[in-house]
Amino acid sequence: MNAEIITTGTEILLGEIVDTNAAWIAQQLREAGVNLYYKTTVGDNEARLREVIELALSRSDVVIVTGGLGPTVDDVTRSAIAAATGCPLELRADALQTLQARFARFGVKMTDNNRRQAYIPRGGVLIENPVGTAPGILVEDERGAVFALPGVPREMKRMMQDSVLPWLRARNGDQGIIRRRVLRTVGIGESAVDSRLGELMHSANPSVGLAAHPGQVDVRITASARDEAAVEAALDAMEARVRAVIGDYVYSDIPREPFPLVVARLLVERRTAVTILETNTEGVITRTLASALPDGAPVATVAGITPADLTSSLAAELKVSADSGYSEDLALRAAAQAATSTGADYGLAILGSMGEDQGIYADQPGETYLAIVGPGIVKTRHFSFGGSDKLTQLLTGNRALLMLWRTLRD
Numbered sequence: 296m297n298a299e300i301i302t303t304g305t306e307i308l309l310g311e312i313v314d315t316n317a318a319w320i321a322q323q324l325r326e327a328g329v330n331l332y333y334k335t336t337v338g339d340n341e342a343r344l345r346e347v348i349e350l351a352l353s354r355s356d357v358v359i360v361t362g363g364l365g366p367t368v369d370d371v372t373r374s375a376i377a378a379a380t381g382c383p384l385e386l387r388a389d390a391l392q393t394l395q396a397r398f399a400r401f402g403v404k405m406t407d408n409n410r411r412q413a414y415i416p417r418g419g420v421l422i423e424n425p426v427g428t429a430p431g432i433l434v435e436d437e438r439g440a441v442f443a444l445p446g447v448p449r450e451m452k453r454m455m456q457d458s459v460l461p462w463l464r465a466r467n468g469d470q471g472i473i474r475r476r477v478l479r480t481v482g483i484g485e486s487a488v489d490s491r492l493g494e495l496m497h498s499a500n501p502s503v504g505l506a507a508h509p510g511q512v513d514v515r516i517t518a519s520a521r522d523e524a525a526v527e528a529a530l531d532a533m534e535a536r537v538r539a540v541i542g543d544y545v546y547s548d549i550p551r552e553p554f555p556l557v558v559a560r561l562l563v564e565r566r567t568a569v570t571i572l573e574t575n576t577e578g579v580i581t582r583t584l585a586s587a588l589p590d591g592a593p594v595a596t597v598a599g600i601t602p603a604d605l606t607s608s609l610a611a612e613l614k615v616s617a618d619s620g621y622s623e624d625l626a627l628r629a630a631a632q633a634a635t636s637t638g639a640d641y642g643l644a645i646l647g648s649m650g651e652d653q654g655i656y657a658d659q660p661g662e663t664y665l666a667i668v669g670p671g672i673v674k675t676r677h678f679s680f681g682g683s684d685k686l687t688q689l690l691t692g693n694r695a696l697l698m699l700w701r702t703l704r705d
Contacts, residue, residue, distance in 0.1 A: 296356045296357060296463070297329070297355045297357070298358070299333045299334070299335070299354070299358050300333070300335070300358075300359050301335050301337060301351060301359070301360045301361070302317050302335070302361050302362060303336075303362035303371075304338070304339065304362045304446060305369075308337075315448060316362075316448055317334050319448070319452065320359060320361070320451075323455060323456075324473075327460055327464055327467070327472070328467060328471045328472050329463055329467060332354075339363060340371070341375045344360075344371060344372065345375040352436075352438040352439050356439045357439060357440050359442045359459070360444070361445070362445070362446030364412065364431070364446075365412070365429060365445075366406070366410075366412055373411070373414055376416055376419075376443055379441070380434050382416035382419065384415065384416060385415065387413055389421070390412070390415065391413035394409060394410075394413055397428055412428060412429045416434045419434040420432070422442070423454075425453060426450050427445055431444045431454050433462075442459055471519060471522060471526065472523065473518070474518055474530060475515055475516065475517045477514070477516075477548065478516070478537060479513055479545065479546055479549070480544040480545050481510065481696075482544050482693060482697040484507075484512065489505060491540050495533070500518060500519055501529050502517045503515070503516055510692075510693040511554065514541075516530055518530050518533065543701075555583045555584050555587040555696060556587045558587070558700045559595070561703045562588070562703065563592050563595045565595075568597075568598070568638070568639040568641070569596075569598070569640065569641040569643055570599070570639040570642050571584070571597065571598070571599050571633070572599075572604075572605075572630070572644045573601075574613075574647055574649065575691070576691055577683060578599055578601075579688050580643075580645065580692045581599030582599070584696065585597040598637050600636060600637070605632050606632065609632055617648075620648070620662070621646040622664065623675045623677065625646065626644045626664035627668060629642075629666065630642040630643060630644035630667055630668040631668040634669065641699070641702070642667070643665075643699055644664075644667075645695050647662065647691060649682065649683050650681075651682075653680075653682035654680065654681070654687045655682070657682060660679060660680040661682050662677065662679055662680065662681050663680065663691055664676070664678075667699060678691070
């Protein structure tokens with residue numbers, strides 16, 4: 296079964312409020328094993344809402360509309376559904392009685408415009424609203440079913456749970472659930488992930504998709520099955536195939552978990568101290584990693600130094616090289632002395648060009664050298680971009696922390 300969500304409200308289109316209803320409904324549909332391929336937001340305009348409902352019925356089995364069921368002139372959902380389904384609005388005596396009783400219980404006089412909430416399309420089914428005044432509506436025709444629910448989140452959620460989800464599960468044959476798993480990667484671009492995964496990107500169930508974020512890429516694995524055990528087994532199998540290809544770049548399977556937190560956790564587990572020397576990243580990496588350490592974690596420390604903190608000869612050499620260009624050897628010596636200067640287990644050096652006209656997308660991109668030195672460890676990396684802009688600092692920081700993470704992990 297395929298579903299579609301339509302959210303109404305001009306205030307949403309104007310950015311005055313955030314549409315949280317659609318996200319919550321999408322999560323419930325996933326757990327109910329119902330596919331969701333489209334979500335639409337439309338303003339409080341009957342003609343446009345009718346057009347959107349008709350389009351939804353042409354491609355989806357179930358349409359869930361939220362909002363526009365109140366008593367005011369701009370609450371047009373009832374009339375739009377009536378027009379889209381060819382079922383004229385009719386006053387329902389039972390709905391009117393429920394409204395009158397609800398207002399009487401509140402001790403409030405029911406104004407005439409509230410009668411609009413008792414009109415529903417001919418042949419439609421009323422959906423009880425136990426926590427509000429506006430009833431929901433279900434209208435079915437040969438194309439599919441349209442549910443109309445209030446936009447108030449508390450009312451919408453109660454009615455989804457009490458009425459809509461049981462209806463969907465029954466109509467869908469209780470065919471199971473849909474689950475998603477996210478593998479977070481760092482140090483590899485979206486196109487590179489896509490290329491390496493190859494045919495896995497075309498798998499139907501489980502399916503594999505990508506979501507790019509600044510400096511990292513999420514790999515989404517989505518599976519459907521009749522029960523939880525089967526869907527988890529399908530996810531496990533696909534995850535193993537993905538990790539076999541790009542596992543060296545996967546740092547977490549927890550959605551939205553930041554990479555610095557993972558590196559900091561490993562520092563604590565390994566009881567490790569690291570000192571970081573930064574040039575073009577201007578202390579950003581040190582501050583980010585140090586802030587990710589848990590409070591009161593004496594077993595792991597993160598310190599930052601500047602080129603001026605090194606021995607005078609190396610500091611002078613770094614100052615000269617800032618204009619003439621750094622080297623792999625210089626980065627290694629800076630990393631080694633960074634560790635020695637503070638007695639840390641590891642020294643990490645980031646030496647990058649800092650020209651204002653340099654950066655990853657600049658005409659003169661510059662260059663950056665990374666080096667890490669520790670017990671039995673000597674590693675370097677070179678990148679053909681430098682600069683001190685925010686994007687360059689983010690990408691350089693990710694690669695520097697990736698080098699540290701792999702060193703600690705391995």
